[in-house]
Amino acid sequence: MSKNWRPATQLVHGGTLRSQYGETSEAIYLTQGFVYENSEAAEARFKGETDGFIYARYGSPTNDMFEKRMCMLEGAEDARATASGMAAVSAAILCQLKAGDHIVAARALFGSCRWVVETLAPKYGIECTLVDGRYLENWEKAIRPNTKVFFLESPTNPTLEVVDIAGVAKLANQIGGKVVVDNVFATPLFQKPLELGAHIVVYSATKHIDGQGRCLGGVVLSDKAWIDENLHDYFRHTGPAMSPFNAWTLLKGIETLPLRVAQQTKSAARVADFLADSGKVAKVIYPGRADHPQADIVARQMKGGSTLVAFELKGGKEAAFAFQNALDVVKISNNLGDAKSLITHPATTTHKNLTDEARAELGMSGGTLRLSCGIEDTDDLIEDLDRALEAIQA
Numbered sequence: 428m429s430k431n432w433r434p435a436t437q438l439v440h441g442g443t444l445r446s447q448y449g450e451t452s453e454a455i456y457l458t459q460g461f462v463y464e465n466s467e468a469a470e471a472r473f474k475g476e477t478d479g480f481i482y483a484r485y486g487s488p489t490n491d492m493f494e495k496r497m498c499m500l501e502g503a504e505d506a507r508a509t510a511s512g513m514a515a516v517s518a519a520i521l522c523q524l525k526a527g528d529h530i531v532a533a534r535a536l537f538g539s540c541r542w543v544v545e546t547l548a549p550k551y552g553i554e555c556t557l558v559d560g561r562y563l564e565n566w567e568k569a570i571r572p573n574t575k576v577f578f579l580e581s582p583t584n585p586t587l588e589v590v591d592i593a594g595v596a597k598l599a600n601q602i603g604g605k606v607v608v609d610n611v612f613a614t615p616l617f618q619k620p621l622e623l624g625a626h627i628v629v630y631s632a633t634k635h636i637d638g639q640g641r642c643l644g645g646v647v648l649s650d651k652a653w654i655d656e657n658l659h660d661y662f663r664h665t666g667p668a669m670s671p672f673n674a675w676t677l678l679k680g681i682e683t684l685p686l687r688v689a690q691q692t693k694s695a696a697r698v699a700d701f702l703a704d705s706g707k708v709a710k711v712i713y714p715g716r717a718d719h720p721q722a723d724i725v726a727r728q729m730k731g732g733s734t735l736v737a738f739e740l741k742g743g744k745e746a747a748f749a750f751q752n753a754l755d756v757v758k759i760s761n762n763l764g765d766a767k768s769l770i771t772h773p774a775t776t777t778h779k780n781l782t783d784e785a786r787a788e789l790g791m792s793g794g795t796l797r798l799s800c801g802i803e804d805t806d807d808l809i810e811d812l813d814r815a816l817e818a819i820q821a
């Protein structure tokens with residue numbers, strides 16, 4: 428396997444493990460366990476003296492193909508496939524911490540990610556400080572002698588704020604801390620956190636990697652030493668492993684990732700311009716536009732815009748609900764990264780557990796909507812949005 432393959436080639440061929448039948452499409456190994464030739468072989472496998480699988484909670488062939496393909500794409504040495512994105516996020520953070528340690532996290536996080544650092548971690552004596560992650564000085568000011576982990580997503584869910592990953596990594600390196608980046612919104616095609624200096628990358632594979640709304644999945648990627656030291660035992664003994672069936676579905680999904688993300692991003696960029704030029708929306712936030720508040724950082728760390736657009740309607744929640752209800756092609760759903768265009772009202776769905784004040788801090792109002800562009804014809808999407816804008820003016 429060539430490490431020099433370009434992403435589109437890696438995503439079709441990377442990590443493929445063929446059985447004796449030489450199948451074209453990757454096989455699904457739906458097995459819990461593995462049979463050993465004799466007692467000595469079992470002992471050697473358990474001692475780590477021979478390679479091979481032991482039990483599907485530890486690892487299995489279809490999952491191995493998915494992990495290897497993701498490693499190639501991400502430029503990571505090792506990975507673990509998890510049952511969901513949240514299993515990846517919680518494992519990546521908790522496996523490396525103990526009571527008395529401290530996390531610094533951006534306050535603009537997906538609701539469940541924020542719950543893990545803000546509510547769950549303190550129950551186990553792990554302190555957490557949330558900062559406005561847009562400004563590097565806030566990360567620096569929050570550092571304490573016991574800070575071990577920095578956690579961020581960029582662009583953020585749902586208001587597409589951007590964090591300077593290289594800047595945070597530099598601060599972390601000064602104190603021997605680790606930066607965990609949730610790279611879901613950027614996709615592995617548009618942003619390479621490890622190249623920017625981050626230490627650990629996590630994905631909800633449920634999103635663009637599946638891309639067709641079928642199954643949950645996640646993945647944690649890092650260097651081999653970090654995985655061996657921190658994640659290996661945690662993963663084996665707490666059991667967040669991905670189902671081999673889901674690993675197979677995700678292997679199929681990932682083959683078409685570049686094609687889908689290219690079309691989705693092309694649509695999102697046109698939709699963002701359409702909304703901004705319509706004069707009917709209060710604000711449009713899109714990382715590919717020159718008026719994005721952190722366009723300079725976007726240019727430095729992202730190769731493309733995003734498949735998502737955030738925008739604010741003038742009439743608050745009432746207008747946002749009426750707008751969603753008037754859509755036809757775009758479906759109302761809190762998921763994202765799908766082949767189908769999906770829209771959500773974060774204040775009443777993904778971010779409903781935050782206080783009004785916390786939502787306002789993230790630039791989220793009653794009129795804020797998050798649109799995930801699918802692979803439909805862009806003209807149909809724009810006509811649908813145009814019709815809905817007309818409907819709420821009427």
Ligand SMILES: Cc1ncc(COP(=O)(O)O)c(C=O)c1O
Nearest residue numbers: 511512513537584611631633644
């Ligand atoms: C940024 C981000 N991180 C993590 C997750 C969690 O992923 P999953 O639903 O696969 O657990 C999501 C899901 O919406 C997300 O948007």
